[in-house]
Amino acid sequence: MGMSDQEHCIQVQRVFHKMMRIVLELLIEAEKKGMEMASSNGLIQDLFPLISCYTAYYPEQCLVACTKYSTCFKCCIKATGLGNLESAEAWTVSWTTSIISEAQNYSEAGKGTPVTKSRQFHTQCILHDIASTIYRPFWTGFPLCNIHQTIIPAILHQLYQGVFKHLVDWCQKALGAGHLDARIRTLPPSYGVRHFKNGISVPSQISGGERKNMAKILLDCLIRVMPKEGILAIAALLDFIYIAQYSAHNPTTLDYLDDALRCFYQNWDYFIKIGVWEDFNIPKFHSLLHYITSTKLFGTTNNYNTELFECHHIDFVKEGWRASNQ
Numbered sequence: 241m242g243m244s245d246q247e248h249c250i251q252v253q254r255v256f257h258k259m260m261r262i263v264l265e266l267l268i269e270a271e272k273k274g275m276e277m278a279s280s281n282g283l284i285q286d287l288f289p290l291i292s293c294y295t296a297y298y299p300e301q302c303l304v305a306c307t308k309y310s311t312c313f314k315c316c317i318k319a320t321g322l323g324n325l326e327s328a329e330a331w332t333v334s335w336t337t338s339i340i341s342e343a344q345n346y347s348e349a350g351k352g353t354p355v356t357k358s359r360q361f362h363t364q365c366i367l368h369d370i371a372s373t374i375y376r377p378f379w380t381g382f383p384l385c386n387i388h389q390t391i392i393p394a395i396l397h398q399l400y401q402g403v404f405k406h407l408v409d410w411c412q413k414a415l416g417a418g419h420l421d422a423r424i425r426t427l428p429p430s431y432g433v434r435h436f437k438n439g440i441s442v443p444s445q446i447s448g449g450e451r452k453n454m455a456k457i458l459l460d461c462l463i464r465v466m467p468k469e470g471i472l473a474i475a476a477l478l479d480f481i482y483i484a485q486y487s488a489h490n491p492t493t494l495d496y497l498d499d500a501l502r503c504f505y506q507n508w509d510y511f512i513k514i515g516v517w518e519d520f521n522i523p524k525f526h527s528l529l530h531y532i533t534s535t536k537l538f539g540t541t542n543n544y545n546t547e548l549f550e551c552h553h554i555d556f557v558k559e560g561w562r563a564s565n566q
């Protein structure tokens with residue numbers, strides 16, 4: 241009998257953690273005792289390699305951190321509280337692993353078939369917003385790795401393909417079918433700005449670059465057709481997206497980031513009032529609350545932007561695939 245889709249998904253997640261463990265296992269000893277490595281000037285130095293940053297898109301972030309889908313992988317806020325302006329207490333590795341091992345002990349102590357035990361494990365994990373598929377996350381045993389902290393902001397996937405995508409969708413609904421497209425089509429061509437001659441409601445998959453071009457013109461097309469509250473919410477979110485990409489930050493610029501987010505939270509009600517969205521319990525929006533802490537810990541977002549790896553994906557994977565017999 242073949243596997244169901246759900247069983248297949250669980251096995252894929254387990255294989256992912258096992259493979260990551262194999263790839264990274266050697267680092268555990270190196271993290272504890274250090275290892276000799278040659279630097280660019282030829283000197284041999286003692287280094288202590290750490291898993292410090294992990295960049296991924298949302299489903300993989302949940303998979304890596306072993307948190308339940310639709311919750312936050314950094315703090316223990318409940319799915320129904322994701323729309324609050326404050327984050328909750330930060331997840332720690334010891335907390336996550338203790339929930340997994342307690343759930344495992346509980347299910348093994350109970351009576352029943354392997355299927356029943358697996359269900360018990362699932363129930364216990366889900367109660368605490370932990371993914372119920374992984375018994376041994378790949379990062380256990382790394383003395384200095386806090387996997388929840390290592391997951392860093394993703395400009396492309398969180399901001400442009402997440403938050404901004406929602407924003408465009410709401411604007412289209414708020415203005416009525418075709419109205420936003422009509423305004424976009426009538427924009428005069430101008431240097432450095434993409435002219436969307438067919439509007440932006442194209443059904444095909446939209447790249448991050450296209451989203452960036454849309455972000456440049458969206459606000460202009462809403463002036464005088466959207467009330468002030470909506471305009472403020474969109475302007476604040478666009479500010480957030482741009483400030484988050486500054487190539488240098490200081491306490492003042494981080495305050496700008498915080499101000500932009502607060503302004504958005506003060507005005508986002510508009511989209512709920514007009515009925516284009518039900519609530520803001522959306523993980524990608526909630527993740528914006530963690531940008532300032534991550535920037536303080538890991539530096540500006542251009543240090544770890546996924547766009548770099550997306551480019552490599554084209555050069556190293558897609559071109560090879562097209563040139564081969566596929």
Ligand SMILES: [Zn+2]
Nearest residue numbers: 312314315327
């Ligand atoms: Zn959070």
